[in-house]
Amino acid sequence: MDSKTRAQLLDAAELLLLEEGYAAVTSRRIAARAGLKPQLVHYYFRTMDDLFLEVFRRRAEVNVARVEEGIATGGPLQVLWQLNADLEGARFNIEFVALANHRKAIRNEIARYAERFRAAQLVAITAALDSLGVTNDQLPPIVALLMMTGLTQILALEDALGVTAGHDTTRAFVEQMIGRLDPNSVDT
Amino acid sequence: MDSKTRAQLLDAAELLLLEEGYAAVTSRRIAARAGLKPQLVHYYFRTMDDLFLEVFRRRAEVNVARVEEGIATGGPLQVLWQLNADLEGARFNIEFVALANHRKAIRNEIARYAERFRAAQLVAITAALDSLGVTNDQLPPIVALLMMTGLTQILALEDALGVTAGHDTTRAFVEQMIGRLDPNSVDT
DNA sequence: GTCTATAATCAGATAGAC
DNA sequence: GTCTATCTGATTATAGAC
Numbered sequence: 001m002d003s004k005t006r007a008q009l010l011d012a013a014e015l016l017l018l019e020e021g022y023a024a025v026t027s028r029r030i031a032a033r034a035g036l037k038p039q040l041v042h043y044y045f046r047t048m049d050d051l052f053l054e055v056f057r058r059r060a061e062v063n064v065a066r067v068e069e070g071i072a073t074g075g076p077l078q079v080l081w082q083l084n085a086d087l088e089g090a091r092f093n094i095e096f097v098a099l100a101n102h103r104k105a106i107r108n109e110i111a112r113y114a115e116r117f118r119a120a121q122l123v124a125i126t127a128a129l130d131s132l133g134v135t136n137d138q139l140p141p142i143v144a145l146l147m148m149t150g151l152t153q154i155l156a157l158e159d160a161l162g163v164t165a166g167h168d169t170t171r172a173f174v175e176q177m178i179g180r181l182d183p184n185s186v187d188t
Numbered sequence: 189m190d191s192k193t194r195a196q197l198l199d200a201a202e203l204l205l206l207e208e209g210y211a212a213v214t215s216r217r218i219a220a221r222a223g224l225k226p227q228l229v230h231y232y233f234r235t236m237d238d239l240f241l242e243v244f245r246r247r248a249e250v251n252v253a254r255v256e257e258g259i260a261t262g263g264p265l266q267v268l269w270q271l272n273a274d275l276e277g278a279r280f281n282i283e284f285v286a287l288a289n290h291r292k293a294i295r296n297e298i299a300r301y302a303e304r305f306r307a308a309q310l311v312a313i314t315a316a317l318d319s320l321g322v323t324n325d326q327l328p329p330i331v332a333l334l335m336m337t338g339l340t341q342i343l344a345l346e347d348a349l350g351v352t353a354g355h356d357t358t359r360a361f362v363e364q365m366i367g368r369l370d371p372n373s374v375d376t
Numbered sequence: 377g378t379c380t381a382t383a384a385t386c387a388g389a390t391a392g393a394c
Numbered sequence: 395g396t397c398t399a400t401c402t403g404a405t406t407a408t409a410g411a412c
Binding site: 214215216226227229230234235236 | 386387388389390
């Protein structure tokens with residue numbers, strides 16, 4: 001069965017990761033947060049890497065599904081923007097990329113996911129730009145996608161630092177632009 | 189005097205940071221890399237935070253100076269792009285932001301630097317867009333700057349993961365665009 | 377199947393030797 | 395001023411109790 005204890009540990013790990021960064025995610029602190037004994041971490045997850053991977057996969061699945069559903073739901077550009085503009089999600093990504101930088105097993109998993117996520121988003125943005133009459137010469141879909149993703153990453157990164165000058169202006173600008181381009185989009 | 193040993197430790201720390209991420213930067217590993225004893229780290233730097241800050245400052249000073257010099261030197265857009273497009277520099281930033289996420293003293297220092305760096309870049313890009321006749325309504329300078337920075341960060345981030353699909357296309361696109369806009373720029 | 381006691385390792389930091 | 399021996403505590407992981 002899917003143990004309740006196991007889920008508690010995963011939840012605690014995810015919270016710690018977002019609040020204090022991956023280096024704070026130790027078996028002791030996870031357990032303390034969940035009100036459990038540290039050794040339980042190693043009962044439910046063989047190594048800390050296994051735990052990190054499970055935390056990552058839970059989110060990754062949700063994100064890929066959201067993009068794939070989102071394509072049909074609303075204005076595709078807006079859906080992609082809002083998905084990327086999720087600050088929590090972006091911080092989550094940053095932590096895992098930093099973590100991946102020195103853990104091989106995790107790097108491979110994240111790279112595979114990043115490619116899957118990228119492909120799903122690319123389909124959506126390619127269709128959107130195409131239907132708007134934007135040619136590949138004017139703005140290749142991959143460039144638009146990387147710009148959007150990059151923009152949201154930097155906003156999240158700076159936000160975490162407490163540096164937010166120009167952020168509102170930037171969000172407003174992008175949302176206004178998307179509003180003009182996406183026919184069936186609505187203000188939030 | 190500026191001890192040679194001290195400089196060796198800083199160099200080793202910076203290398204470790206870039207190659208294996210900030211979590212690999214421990215007193216033991218720094219010393220091993222420099223061929224010195226771990227305790228020397230604590231002789232030359234009171235705490236590990238002090239060491240991290242010193243590593244950070246060395247680079248930060250260079251970067252700010254480069255922007256300020258760069259404004260006058262060549263096409264401002266191109267100068268800013270090349271500075272941001274430096275993969276090593278971007279990875280350096282990512283590591284420090286992740287580190288800052290759970291070390292207060294470091295966060296403050298990085299935030300102050302980020303603001304200083306941002307201001308210097310903003311002066312340059314504002315002048316550039318202005319001289320090109322781009323109005324604030326068409327593209328606010330801060331948006332252009334965040335887009336450029338975000339783009340380079342995501343390129344560096346993905347590159348570290350081994351995910352590079354679309355990167356060449358994107359770099360070529362941006363450089364071509366800058367080439368058209370910046371009158372006195374040259375191909376690399 | 378669930379959890380605990382304990383080992384083995386490694387971290388940052390300090391007090392003190394040269 | 396330069397470096398080392400050593401302390402204290404934290405971390406991952408395993409072997410074994412219930």
